[in-house]
Amino acid sequence: MGEGKDIDLLAAAIVIGITNGAFIALIALGYTLVYGIIELINFAHGDLFMLGTFACLTTLTILGFGTEVGIAGTPWLALVIAMLVAMAFCGGLNVLAERIAYRPLRKAPRLAPLISAIGVSFIFINIGLFWQGPTPRRFPDLLPQYDFLSQFFGLHTLVRFTVKDLFVLSLAVPLMLGLAWVIQNTRMGKAMRAVAQDSEMALQMGIDVNRVIAFTFLLGGLLAGAASLMYGLYNNNTVFTLGFTAGLKAFTAAVLGGIGNVSGAALGGFVLGLLASLTVTYFGGQWENVGVFSLLVIILVFRPTGLLGQIQGDRA
Amino acid sequence: MPILEVQDVHTYYGNIEALKGISLKVEQGEIVTLIGSNGAGKTTTLRTIAGVLRPRRGTVRMDSSDLTKTPANQIVRLGIAHSPEGRRIFARMTVRENLEMGAFARGAANIADDYERVYTLFPRIKERLKQRAGTLSGGEQQMLAIGRALMARPKLLLLDEPSMGLAPVLVELVFQTIKEINAQGMTVLLVEQNAHMALTIANRGYVLQTGKIVLSDTAKALASNEMVRKAYLGED
Numbered sequence A: 001m002g003e004g005k006d007i008d009l010l011a012a013a014i015v016i017g018i019t020n021g022a023f024i025a026l027i028a029l030g031y032t033l034v035y036g037i038i039e040l041i042n043f044a045h046g047d048l049f050m051l052g053t054f055a056c057l058t059t060l061t062i063l064g065f066g067t068e069v070g071i072a073g074t075p076w077l078a079l080v081i082a083m084l085v086a087m088a089f090c091g092g093l094n095v096l097a098e099r100i101a102y103r104p105l106r107k108a109p110r111l112a113p114l115i116s117a118i119g120v121s122f123i124f125i126n127i128g129l130f131w132q133g134p135t136p137r138r139f140p141d142l143l144p145q146y147d148f149l150s151q152f153f154g155l156h157t158l159v160r161f162t163v164k165d166l167f168v169l170s171l172a173v174p175l176m177l178g179l180a181w182v183i184q185n186t187r188m189g190k191a192m193r194a195v196a197q198d199s200e201m202a203l204q205m206g207i208d209v210n211r212v213i214a215f216t217f218l219l220g221g222l223l224a225g226a227a228s229l230m231y232g233l234y235n236n237n238t239v240f241t242l243g244f245t246a247g248l249k250a251f252t253a254a255v256l257g258g259i260g261n262v263s264g265a266a267l268g269g270f271v272l273g274l275l276a277s278l279t280v281t282y283f284g285g286q287w288e289n290v291g292v293f294s295l296l297v298i299i300l301v302f303r304p305t306g307l308l309g310q311i312q313g314d315r316a
Numbered sequence B: 001m002p003i004l005e006v007q008d009v010h011t012y013y014g015n016i017e018a019l020k021g022i023s024l025k026v027e028q029g030e031i032v033t034l035i036g037s038n039g040a041g042k043t044t045t046l047r048t049i050a051g052v053l054r055p056r057r058g059t060v061r062m063d064s065s066d067l068t069k070t071p072a073n074q075i076v077r078l079g080i081a082h083s084p085e086g087r088r089i090f091a092r093m094t095v096r097e098n099l100e101m102g103a104f105a106r107g108a109a110n111i112a113d114d115y116e117r118v119y120t121l122f123p124r125i126k127e128r129l130k131q132r133a134g135t136l137s138g139g140e141q142q143m144l145a146i147g148r149a150l151m152a153r154p155k156l157l158l159l160d161e162p163s164m165g166l167a168p169v170l171v172e173l174v175f176q177t178i179k180e181i182n183a184q185g186m187t188v189l190l191v192e193q194n195a196h197m198a199l200t201i202a203n204r205g206y207v208l209q210t211g212k213i214v215l216s217d218t219a220k221a222l223a224s225n226e227m228v229r230k231a232y233l234g235e236d
């Protein structure tokens, strides 16, 4: 019996880890796409995600679903609208940041855009502070409270696989596959890969490099926006400092997978989600960020190219 | 009227003047070669024509456009394609995708004919279409770089050291192919350190020394010129 419980606990941690891994992966993709194309670590990306959760919250509030109290059933249409608003908002804001804060520094020494990104991060954090205040905000719990394992299959287990998990995974996985498809098959996706490998040659192929870079920031922002709704509905809270922890996890995931490597970021996201959840389950929540930071340090020391290999923007 | 006319071009790297007033012309249908030793400024000249370097002074005219005022990504649309020094193929894209990128500016119109043309010139490329370009041998990468440039259907092809690092039989093959492309009507501006081969296939040539053109003549005359023979053909 004791053994069954142990396995239950492990399985429960794994489900939680996979679901958390999904939003981490979506955010990590934003880091890795941008790094892949202009070798910039976009420090503001986690904060962009935080602003996304605020955009969702504001949209839901305007639509009359700022709290779940008194709501009968899930307002699916409102959720779809909130997600689209957050995606457009984060996508647009990311493009704007690139245009204003990074593009003018494209030919400057590498440190300049990095510092500029830290500046953008501060600006985003302060916008967040002004927007929703300093205290954590409750994000409405709008999804059905339904656990498939106990309620549908009638299993008696600690493991929960709820509508929330299904919601997150059934959005995140198609988004990632869609991204991979865009990069692999579309004209813009091929242009992105060409710019990432050799932007000067891409220019000579007739590619508008500025447009391609803007498009890359747009994609990263769209994914962060989508992740923000999932995060909010799953965790039911948000706060203006959320970008730091979310960003740290996602950045670690991107480095773990091999920064610049798109499949690496997705894989890294899931691995990191699992690691965080196992750390919380077996060592306690206070150890979560320690685990993440230690992993980051370990990768940087022992395998700086990540699991799937770092991608240099350079020609081979 | 020449297809390309470079006039008094001065190009700098920071404060270093790499081109000190270059003028040259390329006529429709010619192979013109630019020879000179390492560091003379040959690559800088081609990169200036291709628009990725901007001269501080001077003009580069193609038909009625001044290329020095044309955005670099529009130059291919005016009919110039560049197979650069070191090939610079997109190593992580497939061979086929590399060719496709060559035709990027044209969109997908009639692209099938262009693939066929490249496959006919370079049958080895056709066998490797699905492979990552980075896995090709040096010679194959060179063929791919030329093929990619041809996919743009240029009026003028810029070739920078296509023989660099290739085994002698491949050098022979590459030069044969350049002649063949030219026979089909392509105008070529060829940069080479291998002056002997370049002068064999070119109509005319320019000799570049530390950023200046010191000699220009028909390829035949250059090949028998005393100074050229000593300095670039390794004879004494």
Ligand SMILES: Nc1ncnc2c1ncn2[C@@H]1O[C@H](COP(=O)(O)OP(=O)(O)O)[C@@H](O)[C@H]1O
Residues within 6 Å of the ligand: B013, B016, B018, B036, B037, B038, B039, B040, B041, B042, B043, B044, B045
């Ligand atoms: N990226 C660069 N930065 C600074 N100087 C350069 C750069 N590229 C070339 N040079 C200098 O410009 C001169 C011409 O170089 P290049 O055009 O590459 O010569 P070539 O192709 O004839 O060998 C050389 O003195 C070279 O050192």
Ligand SMILES: [Mg+2]
Residues within 6 Å of the ligand: B042, B043, B044, B085, B161
């Ligand atoms: Mg050179």
